[in-house]
Amino acid sequence: MTLKEVRDIARGKMKGVCNICRECNGVWCRGMVPGMGGAGDGSTMQRNYDKLREIRIMMKTLHNAKNPEMKYEFLGKILESPMIVAPITGLNYNAGGGVSEEEYIDDIVNGSIESGTIAMIGDGGNPDFYRWGLEALKEVGGNGIAIIKPRENHEIIKRIKMAEEVGALAVGIDIDGAGLITMAQMGQPVGPKTLEELKELVASTKLPFILKGILSVEEAKIAMEAGVAGIVVSNHGGRVFNGTISSVEVLSEIKEVVGDKMVVIADGGVREGMDILKFLALGADSVLIGRPIIWGSVGGRREGVKLTLKTLNTQLYQGMILSGVNDLSEINKGIIFKG
Amino acid sequence: MTLKEVRDIARGKMKGVCNICRECNGVWCRGMVPGMGGAGDGSTMQRNYDKLREIRIMMKTLHNAKNPEMKYEFLGKILESPMIVAPITGLNYNAGGGVSEEEYIDDIVNGSIESGTIAMIGDGGNPDFYRWGLEALKEVGGNGIAIIKPRENHEIIKRIKMAEEVGALAVGIDIDGAGLITMAQMGQPVGPKTLEELKELVASTKLPFILKGILSVEEAKIAMEAGVAGIVVSNHGGRVFNGTISSVEVLSEIKEVVGDKMVVIADGGVREGMDILKFLALGADSVLIGRPIIWGSVGGRREGVKLTLKTLNTQLYQGMILSGVNDLSEINKGIIFKG
Amino acid sequence: MTLKEVRDIARGKMKGVCNICRECNGVWCRGMVPGMGGAGDGSTMQRNYDKLREIRIMMKTLHNAKNPEMKYEFLGKILESPMIVAPITGLNYNAGGGVSEEEYIDDIVNGSIESGTIAMIGDGGNPDFYRWGLEALKEVGGNGIAIIKPRENHEIIKRIKMAEEVGALAVGIDIDGAGLITMAQMGQPVGPKTLEELKELVASTKLPFILKGILSVEEAKIAMEAGVAGIVVSNHGGRVFNGTISSVEVLSEIKEVVGDKMVVIADGGVREGMDILKFLALGADSVLIGRPIIWGSVGGRREGVKLTLKTLNTQLYQGMILSGVNDLSEINKGIIFKG
């Protein structure tokens, strides 16, 4: 099975929902929420793609980086490379039903581990989603991260305890889901968090706490003050707040302020290995992979997920050779073209 | 009935006139006047969309704005939120005939009031349009605003008196219609106004006077000097003067000069709640909604109008949460991304 | 007959050659030479459109310019407005054969005079073209301008004499045809001119001499030194030199240097009245109209040409009202938006 075959199958199963465009730029699917597109007219998702595309890496071929090292240490674990599978739920109404929610969870939790990395499992309006995610994590000794919607604190803490019970590596919330008033309408209110509320969450567990959905220096500082272990610089793939900026527009400024005090993960538009190189050059320690993993799962189930991750790894490896870096520590702003 | 259903029906009824594009950017309908498009090659209407899209709002999720207040005080009335229905006439030749002029007037006057806001009724080459608008206002106790074409002053004053008789909240002219020489050809000349002429209009009534179609600081100052109650920063949806700028390009400069001495309304490209947030961040006190209301009326009559307004309200509410503002007074330039 | 009808007929007759796009931006027809498109990949023709589009006019409606004067004095004649019909030949192989060369010449020479303006007649590889043009001018008492290809000087002077004989108002060359090596292959070499050669041409006649195809300040100065009566700032509609700039990019700088010492005509992308306003605001005394005249002739013969000119006049009139200018002398840089 080749990646092309996996994607061809996926394209068939996602017909009308996702076209798996060669330029996956948010144009074809604009406004498709539910579906695979960006919120509103899709401008935020399109901006993720456009701004990432503007970043250009200098090609270097006269050096000795012939076999670069990609290993990545994350919360004490050594991953194969600096990529982690993103938390995604609602496959049924968003991805055309080609895989069920449980199949998808199974694919990403196991596919990522078998590829030398880990997955984040997510939460949603349907409380089964989170439960199924934890069940899958349990079967792999908790080898993954549980990301909870920004519910009321006592609801989050309840779910953190559940994650502790299955031995999850870390927990967190995707705070960019704060505006999902549909969840409130289902009796499960979500919302923004104050510093105090955030501190309470961090203090409620001994697990590292990840705050996903930070998009400004100010809020990165609040996250640091609250004591989180890491942040994900992200706009939720442009799917929750049309009209905001892309993560690459603030990433490097955030990294400058944060330094090594927190892990800085980023996402938003990673489709190929070069995109990972760009995010790392801008200051991310690692990236989340979303959309390509969905294609892999829908088109080839666990094998499709693994093939996707393997391809991204190979592309990143090639990118490191062609930009002349020997390991992740050498990937920095210096490899970016200064127009 | 969902908004999607309303728009699907409208798309059918407006076939060939309006495609209700997911990116309603003036490309599909360019040049369609009569019709729904921008004048000439449509560049002004497209610019409205593009320039609004360039404005990006910072996402904020770590704060306490969990239930923002949207109430808006306008000329002594409290509206549900800072949006007002725009004056639009000529539905028959512009919108494909899916609703008649009288049906449309009925939909917007009543649909807006039932949604906690008000509508502006318009004027046109067919004198019935204005008369029907006033009749509709009369039935709701005058709860709306009458906007008159920039006819000769005595003709305007005659129509102001008619508006006073039905108890309209305010009157005004859409001065950007000054170049409609087709009206002159129908024996109803329109044209620009001097400061003196404007003063005469303002002095002719005790009702607040609204000047719609201002697009420069200079003219905002003239409007102030003439004593108008408010202006609408607008290029008439790009439908009267191809080649000019969009309202968002001058809005913030105008607001700086005008301060709180006049109400500053703005329009031009509002399609979703985030657009309202952007206009307010740039300095508008409130916005006019045009095109989405037409879709609502054609696709679902009064219910469609209400559903449209409700959706915009919800989106604005979400946007306020995700940008961390507690009420309208907190929406300012500070929430805009500074590239 | 309406302009829309004329264009619909023309679109049919020009099928495969010109689509008469609502955005006539050089994309559909790119590379179609022969045909109606830009040379090479069409980038120069597209740039004409794009750069003109970037220029934006401030809308003004609070003033007294209620009935602006459009009359234009050109070489001692009073024209209805500041537009002249461009010299175009080769209708048969460029415009799909919907009108013959002779029909086109008849349409533009007479259609322009009946509209209160004049036409330029052109020259080409087929020597009949120029001869037919002069014959048509002769029948209207020479009321027009003869533009000759940049042949060898003695060939040009021979043709200048022919123009004098029919009483042409002025003569000139389209020097931007200097690279047409197909003409050399037909035994009619063309090429660039030195200052001395240009002086010889100017000295050879008492008629005003027009130099068409200037695109830099340096060459505008050479033209002045040679004593020409006027220049046309032009890149030949992007049809002779792919990769160069558009006239609007140098027009205002040229005008500053030239002042009132020569007439400055410009062309390149005029499709509607606002485009004329833009060219004049940048410093042109008048503009040449090309493509819309072809559509008019193909779709409605002489009446189509007149309808086209009348529509452009009306649009320019509206534009002058909406930018607040009372006559041509008031159209200047001050009406352009300063981003």
Add this chain to the structure above:
Amino acid sequence: MTLKEVRDIARGKMKGVCNICRECNGVWCRGMVPGMGGAGDGSTMQRNYDKLREIRIMMKTLHNAKNPEMKYEFLGKILESPMIVAPITGLNYNAGGGVSEEEYIDDIVNGSIESGTIAMIGDGGNPDFYRWGLEALKEVGGNGIAIIKPRENHEIIKRIKMAEEVGALAVGIDIDGAGLITMAQMGQPVGPKTLEELKELVASTKLPFILKGILSVEEAKIAMEAGVAGIVVSNHGGRVFNGTISSVEVLSEIKEVVGDKMVVIADGGVREGMDILKFLALGADSVLIGRPIIWGSVGGRREGVKLTLKTLNTQLYQGMILSGVNDLSEINKGIIFKG
């Protein structure tokens, strides 16, 4: 046979692989590797086109450059004009199989010589490619250049000796192939080179050594230090490293540093004569022609290649007339538009 006919035939034979777009901008074929497109989402290949398009040449028509000289001295040979045929292999899997590898080699080696220039022959995963190229060179007395993949040094040196035996004019490597891990998987590892390794290659032969695939000033300096005879500023047509810059973005800076110490060839997006003029204006001594040669060979075999080169020559000649340069030495930055 006209060039249009050649391309129409080629378009038919390349159906699904290359559309021979009028704007050959990397959009239609994005991601088609194997195939004719750019790597990844095709952004580098698209950037080659876009950045070249941004460069604009000033049009000049008042001068004496009536018959410019195009002759170009390259490594002691006089070529008809400053263009050389690029090394391309893998026609079968990249170009749709319309010509075989051997046919293509025959077409370019002989077609270029018969047009007064030379070709570079290439190397690939299939060792026959290089061997066939040398055989073709042998038949023309070695009149061409052998470009080898960046294999291990001893493998390169072995192939340099082979090139010496057929009397090649020069040898070199396309170092931008350093990331082709598919070659490593076929037991033929390639990779970047250190300065020392490069020096060893240069020292291994008396033939001039060409280093193809330089994209920064730093690496141009390393190439100089290693003593190469020339470099090709190139990103391999955007086909090996998605996310990097185009050659025109660094060419002029490289030329400033390199001066006349090395030959500076460049490529990336040459489709017509004006593109060559632009590259030379930016500092290249000559350019490589790739894609148009493929179209010529597939559509018209050797005659198609010759017709392609002849057309490019003519266009460059026209461009030199219209920019007012008498010979190659006069083509410099001064002819570029300064926005």
